Amino acid sequence: xxVVSQHPSRVICKSGTSVKIECRSLDFQATxxxxxxxxxKQSLMLMATSNEGSKATYEQGVEKDKFLINHASLTLxxxxxxxxxxxxxxxxICSARYVIDTEAFFGQGTRxxxx
Amino acid sequence: xxxxxxxxxxxxxxxGENATMNCSYKTSxxxxxxxxxxxxxGLVHLILxxxxxxxxxxxxxxxxxxxxxxxxxxLITASRAADTASYFCATSIDYKLSFGAGTTVTVRA
Numbered sequence: 001x002x003v004v005s006q007h008p009s010r011v012i013c014k015s016g017t018s019v020k021i022e023c024r025s026l027d028f029q030a031t032x033x034x035x036x037x038x039x040x041k042q043s044l045m046l047m048a049t050s051n052e053g054s055k056a057t058y059e060q061g062v063e064k065d066k067f068l069i070n071h072a073s074l075t076l077x078x079x080x081x082x083x084x085x086x087x088x089x090x091x092x093i094c095s096a097r098y099v100i101d102t103e104a105f106f107g108q109g110t111r112x113x114x115x
Numbered sequence: 116x117x118x119x120x121x122x123x124x125x126x127x128x129x130x131g132e133n134a135t136m137n138c139s140y141k142t143s144x145x146x147x148x149x150x151x152x153x154x155x156x157g158l159v160h161l162i163l164x165x166x167x168x169x170x171x172x173x174x175x176x177x178x179x180x181x182x183x184x185x186x187x188x189x190l191i192t193a194s195r196a197a198d199t200a201s202y203f204c205a206t207s208i209d210y211k212l213s214f215g216a217g218t219t220v221t222v223r224a
Contacts, residue, residue: 004157006157032210034211034212041219042216042217043203043214043215043216043217044158044203044214046211046212046213049210049211091155093157093158095157095158095212097210100209100210101145101146101207101209101210102163103148103160103163104148104158104160104205104212105160106150106157106158106159107157108156108157109155109156109157111155
């Protein structure tokens with residue numbers, strides 16, 4: 001199957017700083033990537049859809065100024081958590097699909113801890 | 116928002132036994148997918164079943180889909196310790212995947 005690589009896998013940052021998470025599709029081009037957030041022992045909640053060359057589409061309740069998404073190329077999307085606070089601590093996961101409406105390939109996830 | 120609900124929330128079985136988990140959803144779908152997540156990792160796709168299919172197999176996995184009841188089940192046969200993970204159903208509507216709450220499966224050696 002296709003490979004989606006997410007980096008870093010773990011990050012600890014101080015409150016008020018920004019953190020950037022990268023998501024790369026290694027062997028296919030992804031015009032669309034998805035960013036999810038997962039709390040412990042809970043399901044994945046879609047945060048936003050990242051579109052190459054255009055603005056991301058955010059789900060209701062997700063602050064676009066706090067979670068900045070950039071999809072500058074067909075293989076890279078980034079999520080920047082700005083002015084992070086402890087309540088932003090979570091597991092963030094990206095995914096991409098070859099073709100809309102088929103299986104999704106997920107990155108390894110990023111465990112963000114804000115102290 | 117979450118579309119699917121899964122039950123049970125947790126399941127503990129002996130190695131070699133079968134594990135069955137169910138997923139219910141609310142709206143019409145294009146397809147339904149099952150994923151596995153090992154602790155602290157990303158998700159791995161297991162199987163996709165389209166809305167016009169009723170049953171699908173892949174190795175030790177069997178998935179059924181009943182669109183009239185808006186439900187699906189995942190059966191893992193002859194379970195192994197390596198099957199210990201969380202399992203999620205996901206419904207595909209337009210281009211988005213909406214995930215269920217998940218079932219945590221523990222396989223005891």
